[in-house]
Amino acid sequence: MNRFNYIILKVSLIVVSIICVLVSDSDAQQKGSLHLEPVIGFHTRWIINQDIYGNAEMDYATSYGLSTGFRVSYFPGKDFGVNAGFGYRKMGQNYEGDQRGATARREVSLGYIQIPVMAMFALSGHEYPTWFSVGPQFSFLTQASQYFYRNEGGLPLNNPDYLPTGSIRVYDWYRPVDIMIGIEFNKMFRLADLPKLTMNYTFETAYGILDINSKDYRIPNVRGIYEGSHNMYIGFRFGLLYNTTK
Numbered sequence: 001m002n003r004f005n006y007i008i009l010k011v012s013l014i015v016v017s018i019i020c021v022l023v024s025d026s027d028a029q030q031k032g033s034l035h036l037e038p039v040i041g042f043h044t045r046w047i048i049n050q051d052i053y054g055n056a057e058m059d060y061a062t063s064y065g066l067s068t069g070f071r072v073s074y075f076p077g078k079d080f081g082v083n084a085g086f087g088y089r090k091m092g093q094n095y096e097g098d099q100r101g102a103t104a105r106r107e108v109s110l111g112y113i114q115i116p117v118m119a120m121f122a123l124s125g126h127e128y129p130t131w132f133s134v135g136p137q138f139s140f141l142t143q144a145s146q147y148f149y150r151n152e153g154g155l156p157l158n159n160p161d162y163l164p165t166g167s168i169r170v171y172d173w174y175r176p177v178d179i180m181i182g183i184e185f186n187k188m189f190r191l192a193d194l195p196k197l198t199m200n201y202t203f204e205t206a207y208g209i210l211d212i213n214s215k216d217y218r219i220p221n222v223r224g225i226y227e228g229s230h231n232m233y234i235g236f237r238f239g240l241l242y243n244t245t246k
Helices: 003-022
Strands: 033-048 059-061 064-077 080-099 102-124 130-150 166-169 177-190 197-208 230-243
Touching (some): 064 102, 177 230
Antiparallel strands (some): 033 064, 064 080, 080 102, 102 130, 130 166, 130 177
């Protein structure tokens, strides 16, 4: 997916989320309520600014990932809440296409334990409340691997030692901690027959504010320019809230 298509995808998802907000009506969560929520998510994952260690760059390929975890939400008032938890998220980026006259593919796979801390603000609600959430996500790298394959032919690579054929562990190539700023739209559907349970359907996106590359691997590109690489994801999350105080 090129940069233009990526921008269109992001804008479209945001527009859909805003429409969902506008068409719903409202009151919010019960004051003083505490909710427990197992979650699972599906997202597109990105590394903004490709670091390929001085070698010729390849086109970005659409990459997908899963996330899972557990959240706790507390609502001190009807229109404000705090959401925190922990979970695992697969990040990284795939690349493929022509590389100096030869077709190549590179897959960077990163795994993070994430601890989100989100402030929640009621936009609408009652039976189907909608919330806007924003806050930091502290991400701790647990695994990092790179797969690379290049067909024969074409011009030789500038720094082939960084792109050996096959899969290699590259944990030391990346910073062990990232901080992402997350934005979410949470659409909740109360279950009439199960008053203690609420379905939570969430559009989520986040952008990492730190350069994820280790200092020793911040190598300028073929034009002699280095730009920091940043994690990013866009996707959806599903959860089931259990009201412990109702």
